[in-house]
Amino acid sequence: MNNSQQRGSTERSQVRRAELIAIGRKLFADTSYDALSMDDIARQAGVAKGLIYYYFTSKRGYYLAIIEQSVAELVARARSDTDLPPAERVHRTIDGYLRYAEHHQAAYRTIVTGGVGFDAQVLAIHHAVREELLGAIADGAYGRRDMPPLARLALVGWLSSVEGVTLDWLDHFQPDRDAVRELLARTLRSALCVIQEFEPGWPAPHSL
Template identity: 70%
Template sequence: MNSSQQRGAVHPQMRGTDRSLARRAELIAIGRKLFADTSYDALSMDDIARHAQVAKGLIYYYFTSKRGYYLAIVEDSVGDLVTQAAGGLDLPPVERVQRTIDRYLRYAEHNQAAYRTIVSGGVGFDAQVHAIRDGVREAIVATIAEGAYDRRDIAPLARMGLLGWVCSVEGATLDWIDRPELSRDTMRELLVKTLGGTLRAIEELEPGYPAPSPARREA
């Protein structure tokens, strides 16, 4: 084998790893849809294997158990949502907040099964699942806080106000993707305005956290 062939060669173990990762990602994608439409307790491993058209042992091989499979689905979905919503740090505060809300809605609109899995699917009593979902809420709160206040570490009252707004957004977004009677642009503007009300309430109760002024967008 010459040097150019050696450079272009792929080690069989690497090819196997790529195939394994692709297979795992495929199973997670299937699971997103299953758990979005059916509760955790209603799905058996036999059901999952039948829908995925694989041997049940393959799911155990990648995820150990049904719970492990579900947790992997939730964690993967959460990572995608947070990545989509975060960013835009070079924008002025008001535009940064609007961008976060728009990206959040875009993710929910184009990844409906994953969004439902994050917000409402599966094992409601499971502490680890709750921790994952709480983590995505805290990540969105931090992203909004950074856009509104240029900082992520905020006072308890400000955090609680933003967390309450995020929880209301989850319910509204679930209803919106089920009944998309409003355009995404209209939905975004509605959520931006309700966030404005939340920020003004925070400012009234905690003057050290002034609400960003829309005028700053033109600065």
């Protein structure tokens, strides 16, 4: 096989893998990991079960690939819009977070609650998402990502509350997403004011 044929084969393989991930995202959108067997997945996806094993090795590998792809979009959204005013960037980050949780409920619950049992890979994904969101919020609030330890702890506490609020919201969908976004934005402002009390060199921005 020459180089051109190899590139074509690799590209087709990447496209096929991406197609399977897109199918899996729909299947797992509102369905837990344990609720779908590989036979169920293959049947609903309209593919041979062996094809999924070929690309992802196992059901767990398939599910992790789906979660990682979904989370990559959330992280990309948090990194985007750097030319917007800080307040709008923060609101967009919070809104994107809630939209992701709403449209990928099963994956979101898996990430926040630690996955299937104690899953080190899911915990690593959760850690990466947290770090990116903390960085995005700090960048929007202060224009920089490095923070004093106490400021970081305050934002970690806020983000933990965000996860709890979001999980409960997914159970009831009351109030609507706009109200939840505003609630989270206001509690963020409160956290930033507390940071200012302990770290005067890190004043809470007036625009948030």
